[in-house]
Amino acid sequence: MQETDLIPLWDKDFNKESMNIPWVESPFFNDILIEKKLTKTEVSIAKEYNENGYIILENLNISDEILTGIKTDCSPLLGFNPTTKKFRDTRIQDAFKISKNVKALACLEQILNILELLYGRKPIPFQTLNFPMATEQGAHSDCIHFSSLPKNYMCGVWIALEDITLENGPVFYFPKSHKLAEYSLTDISNIQDGWNYQNYENFIINLMKSKNLTPKFLTLKKGSALIWSANLVHGGSLQKNKQLTRWSQVTHYFFEDCIYYTPLNSLVPFGQYFVRNNLSNIINGEKIKLNYNKYDIKLNKGFSGMSTIFLKNQIQNIIKRTWLRVKYKINSI
Ligand SMILES: O=C(O)CCC(=O)C(=O)O
Ligand SMILES: [Fe+2]
Numbered sequence: 001m002q003e004t005d006l007i008p009l010w011d012k013d014f015n016k017e018s019m020n021i022p023w024v025e026s027p028f029f030n031d032i033l034i035e036k037k038l039t040k041t042e043v044s045i046a047k048e049y050n051e052n053g054y055i056i057l058e059n060l061n062i063s064d065e066i067l068t069g070i071k072t073d074c075s076p077l078l079g080f081n082p083t084t085k086k087f088r089d090t091r092i093q094d095a096f097k098i099s100k101n102v103k104a105l106a107c108l109e110q111i112l113n114i115l116e117l118l119y120g121r122k123p124i125p126f127q128t129l130n131f132p133m134a135t136e137q138g139a140h141s142d143c144i145h146f147s148s149l150p151k152n153y154m155c156g157v158w159i160a161l162e163d164i165t166l167e168n169g170p171v172f173y174f175p176k177s178h179k180l181a182e183y184s185l186t187d188i189s190n191i192q193d194g195w196n197y198q199n200y201e202n203f204i205i206n207l208m209k210s211k212n213l214t215p216k217f218l219t220l221k222k223g224s225a226l227i228w229s230a231n232l233v234h235g236g237s238l239q240k241n242k243q244l245t246r247w248s249q250v251t252h253y254f255f256e257d258c259i260y261y262t263p264l265n266s267l268v269p270f271g272q273y274f275v276r277n278n279l280s281n282i283i284n285g286e287k288i289k290l291n292y293n294k295y296d297i298k299l300n301k302g303f304s305g306m307s308t309i310f311l312k313n314q315i316q317n318i319i320k321r322t323w324l325r326v327k328y329k330i331n332s333i
Contacts, residue, residue, distance in 0.1 A: 020150040020293070022255075024050050024118045025178075025229065042117055049118055053178030053232035056218075057225045060110055060159075067161050067223055069101035071247050074130045087132050096128045096282050103128075106251040106282045111157055111225065118227075119153060121255040125282040129250045134169020135236030138201035139208060143182045143231045146252060146276075147263045149292060149309070151182070153255035154230040160220040161247035168246040169239030171218040171226065174208050177233040183207075184263050197264065204233055254279070259290050259297060259309060272306040275299055 004010050016028035023032050029050045033043065048055050074095055079088025096103040106125040115123035146154050164170045185195040188203040208215070217237060218226055228234055239246065254260050265274035277299065279288045291297055296312040324330075 022119045022121075022152050025152050038117075045114060046118060049227070049229065052175040054173060054175065054226055054228045055114075056220070057111075057114070057227070058221065060108070060223055060225055062105070062108065062159070062223045066101045066104050070095075070099060070105065070130065070161055070249060071132075073099035073101055074132070078130075078132055080132070090131065090133050090135065092130050094128055095130050096125075102130060102249065103282060105159060105249050111227070112283075114227070115155065115157075115253060115255075119155075119255050121153065121257060123155075123253045123255055124279075124288060125251050125253050126260075126279045126288070127252045128282070129252075131248050131250075132245050134239035134246045136169060136238050137236040139172070139174070139204045139233050139235040140201060141177070141182070141204070141231045141233050142228070142252065144184070144197075144200060144263050146254070146260065147182075147230070148254055148258040148260050149273075150258060152230045153258045154260075155253050156228050156234075156250055157253065158218070158226045158228070158248060158250045160222050160224050161249060162222050162245065164218060164220045164246060164248070166217060166219060166237075167239075167241040168244040169237050170220070170246075171234055171248075172215040172237045173218065173226070173228060173232060173234035174213040174215050177208065177211075177213055178229045178231040180207070180211065180231065180233075182231050184266075184268050186267065186269050208233060251282075254288070257291055257294050259292055260288075265304070266306060271308050272302060273309060274305050275307050275309070 016026070016031055017023065017035070019026050019028070023029065024046055026032060029046075033046060038046065045055055074092055075087075077092050077095060077098065078090075080086075081088070096106055106128050112123055142154065142156055143152075148154050158171055183200075183203070185197075185200060188200060189195055213233075220226070259273075260276040260279060261273040262276060263274075266272055275290070277290055280286060281288055292309075292311060298310045298312055298315060299307040300310065301307050
């Protein structure tokens, strides 16, 4: 006899690939990887992403026309003053609506293919941000801004539009931090006064220190990219040399067949979601239809833009059961 014979259900099988999370974040990642017929390069990309929560792509084939074109297109939108060489704004959101170059970078075939490989679903670029300078943004996980049901079907792709050094405020990120729990505002404080973004940022940086995670700095050559998974902690480091620029583009992606929401404006423990149901797919401009793994959903609108979410067939079942109870005069079905 072996000791494991004493454990109930030890020999039972479980459908590992049917778990309701991206396969690359699955606790059964290694088992699933063996089953997939991937090339050597694909295997190393997937392993890196699973272990560290990010991958760096240095050999992307992006034309200089696009990289330079984005700067030319965005400069007037950012209120660039040629005399002072200063920008009025430090970021522009969704410039893809105006600039075909921004759109082209958000829809790069090479990136879309890698994302589909990692997530097993079609990626949907839904938001672009262009920065001419460092953001100096505190450490955060994008999960606080963008989340999905099922969870973790979201990622960010950051592309350098010029060479990035320690002088011009590179992005910093904490490898392996994506494996930590996903924290919401209601988790970080036991009083409502603590449910604010500043407290969240203070929490995250203390969490990194407490877990002994050390940051890496994204010094990159123009045209290279970082893909980070939904819960990887990252931010913008301080810009040492303010005379320099730090041109970059971030595109945020969701994946198909999910419900998308903003945790920062939601009260998830109370079942109240700030659902993003007016997103468009940058690739084709079409409105994204929300669903849950292809099941139709119904949103019940409540206060402050928050909704409760029902699966349509769940409602139909409730109605059917109620009708049967009434018809046969029984208390429960
Ligand atoms: O570019 C940066 O400094 C960080 C941007 C960022 O965190 C984001 O867009 O999610
Ligand atoms: Fe971010």
